[in-house]
Amino acid sequence: MNFKEYPQKKYGYSAVAIMTLAQVFAFIDRQIPSMLVEPIKQDFNLSDSQIALLGGAAFSIFYAVMALPIGYAVDRYNRTKVLGTGIFLWSLMTALAGLAN
Secondary structure, X not given: OOOOOOOOHHHHHHHHHHHHHHHHHHHHHHHHHHHOHHHHHHHHOOOHHHXXXXXXXXXXXXXXXXXXXXXXXXXHOXXXXXXXXXXXXXHHHHHHHHOOO
16 A cells, blocks of 8 residues: 655655745844944944843843744644745845835
């Protein structure tokens, strides 16, 4: 008897490659503000403590708060659509950040 493998290996490898690429870009995206600390401090007249809160606590709190609804959505809805929507929104916000003055 011949059983069809589900999901197919080709699909699985493609999904892993796409998610890995998205994670690499997300990591690079998170590192860019650290290279711009001095100009940001000067433009907004921020102290070192305020920059640390912006880079550490603000990111961590947002990440922790959003983990619950995103986890719920992934369990409840089509994972491909949730992941695609997340990557689209992240890409849109990254593009809009490039337009900031």
